Amino acid sequence: xxxxxxxxxxxxxxxxxxxxxxxxxxxxxxxxxxxxxxxxxxxxxxxxxxxxxxxxxxxxxxxxxxxxxxxxxxxxxxxxxxxxxxxxxxxxxxxxxxxxxxxxxxxxxxxxxxxxxxxxxxxxxxxxxxxxxxxxxxxxxxxxxxxxxxxxxxxxxxxxxxxxxxxxxxxxxxxxxxxxxxxxxxxxxxxxxxxxxxxxxxxxxxxxxxxxxxxxxxxxxxxxxxxxxxxxxxxxxxxxxxxxxxxxxxxxxxxxxxxxxxxxxxxxxxxxxxxxxxxxxxxxxxxxxxxxxxxxxxxxxxxxxxxxxxxxxxxxxxxxxxxxxxxxxxxxxxxxxxxxxxxxxxxxxxxxxxxxxxxxxxxxxxxxxxxxxxxxxxxxx
Numbered sequence: 001x002x003x004x005x006x007x008x009x010x011x012x013x014x015x016x017x018x019x020x021x022x023x024x025x026x027x028x029x030x031x032x033x034x035x036x037x038x039x040x041x042x043x044x045x046x047x048x049x050x051x052x053x054x055x056x057x058x059x060x061x062x063x064x065x066x067x068x069x070x071x072x073x074x075x076x077x078x079x080x081x082x083x084x085x086x087x088x089x090x091x092x093x094x095x096x097x098x099x100x101x102x103x104x105x106x107x108x109x110x111x112x113x114x115x116x117x118x119x120x121x122x123x124x125x126x127x128x129x130x131x132x133x134x135x136x137x138x139x140x141x142x143x144x145x146x147x148x149x150x151x152x153x154x155x156x157x158x159x160x161x162x163x164x165x166x167x168x169x170x171x172x173x174x175x176x177x178x179x180x181x182x183x184x185x186x187x188x189x190x191x192x193x194x195x196x197x198x199x200x201x202x203x204x205x206x207x208x209x210x211x212x213x214x215x216x217x218x219x220x221x222x223x224x225x226x227x228x229x230x231x232x233x234x235x236x237x238x239x240x241x242x243x244x245x246x247x248x249x250x251x252x253x254x255x256x257x258x259x260x261x262x263x264x265x266x267x268x269x270x271x272x273x274x275x276x277x278x279x280x281x282x283x284x285x286x287x288x289x290x291x292x293x294x295x296x297x298x299x300x301x302x303x304x305x306x307x308x309x310x311x312x313x314x315x316x317x318x319x320x321x322x323x324x325x326x327x328x329x330x331x332x333x334x335x336x337x338x339x340x341x342x343x344x345x346x347x348x349x350x351x352x353x354x355x356x357x358x359x360x361x362x363x364x365x366x367x368x369x370x371x372x373x374x375x376x377x378x379x380x381x
Contacts, residue, residue: 006039010047020050022286023060025067056080060342090126093118142285142338145345149334150278152354154271156236161267163240228351235359240267262313269308270326273301277331288338294331301327333357 003014010017020026021037026046028037046067053063057080065071097115106115116123244263277297281287288294302323309319337353 001039001044003037003039006044006047009044010051012047012051017047020047022289023064025050025060025064057083090122093122094126142345143282145341145350146278146281146288146334146338148347148350149337149354149357150274152232152351153274153330153357156232156239156354156358157267157270157274159233159236160240161264161271163237164244164263164267167241167244228348228355232351232355232358235355239358262309262315262319265308265312266305266319266322269305269323270330273305273327274330276301277334288335291332291335291339294335295328298324298327298331329360330357 001009003017006012006017007014017026021028026039026043028039028043030036031038050063053066054060056077058076062071062076062079066073066076096118100117101111101115240263277287277294280297284293302320305323305327306316306320309323310316313319334353334357337349337357341349
C-alpha cells in the first residue's frame, strides 16, 4: 500500500513515517515499476506498535533496541516505570510549592524564589531544563538549521581572518625569540625578557587559553541564547593568534614567513569550503546524516587547499596539515551535530553546534565520554 493509505490506517503523518524509515525502524519494499515505497501489513502493525510505545514515553533509541532484540519489552517498560516514579516525585515537589502559594494567598508582587523550598538541586536542574525549552521553541527545518551553523562558522572564520591581519606582524616577530627561549629551556631568558612585546605575547597566550577554557564552561553554565552568542564571539577571537603562537614555536624563520603570508588566504579558503558544504547540503538534504560523506568532502577540500598553499608558499606539508585538520574537524563534528539533533532542529541547537566547533575545548567537554553518537557508530549511519 502507498504511504497515504498507511498514514490513514495508523494515524501517523507521512513525515513521521519517513523519519522512522530513515532511522531504520521500517524497511518498506519498492515497486519495481515506479520505485515507489510499498508498505506491507507488517509495516502497518509495526507503526501501530511504535505509536503505542511513543505514547507511553519510550524513546526511539529504546524502540530500536527492542526491534534489534538488544532489549526486551519487559526491561524497557520497567525502565520507563522508574522514570515515571522519578517524574512523579518531581511533580510532587512542584505541586507542594503551588499549594503553598495558594494557602498563603500570595500575590504577584510578593512572589520570589524563596518560595522554592525543598531539594535545591532539583530546582537548579528544572531551571536549566525550562530555560533550554524556552530557547528551543524556535524550530527550524533541516536546511535552515545548517544555514545557521554555516553562517556562524563563516562569521567565526572572518573574525579569525581579521585577527590574523591585525596581529600577525606583532606575533611572528615576538614569538620567534620567545619560541627559541622556550624550546631551548632558557628559563633565565624567560625571566629576563626585556622586550615588552615578548612579555605581551606570552601573557596573551596564557589569557587566550584560559578564555577558551572559560568559554567552554560557559556553554554549560547558561541556556540563554544571548549568552551563547557572546561566548561564541569570545571563543572565535583568540583562535587565530593561538594558532600563530603555537606554530611559531616549531617553525624556522623561513617557514614562519610562509605561514604568515598563507594564513589569511587559508581562512578565506575555509570560508569557501563552508560555503561549498552548504551548497551540497542544499541539493543533498541528508549529506550530513552519514559522517563518511562530509569526511570525504574534507579529503577533497584539503587536497585543493594544500595545492593552493603549495602554489603560494612553495611548501606542501604545512598547508596540507592545516587543511586536513580544519576541514576534517569541521566536517565530522558538523555531521555529529546533525545526527545528535535527531530531526529536532532548533536555532538554539544550531548556535551550540557552531560554538562547540569554534571552541575545541568546549567540543571536547561536550563529547568526551558523553556523546550519544560516537564517531565509530555514526560513520555508516
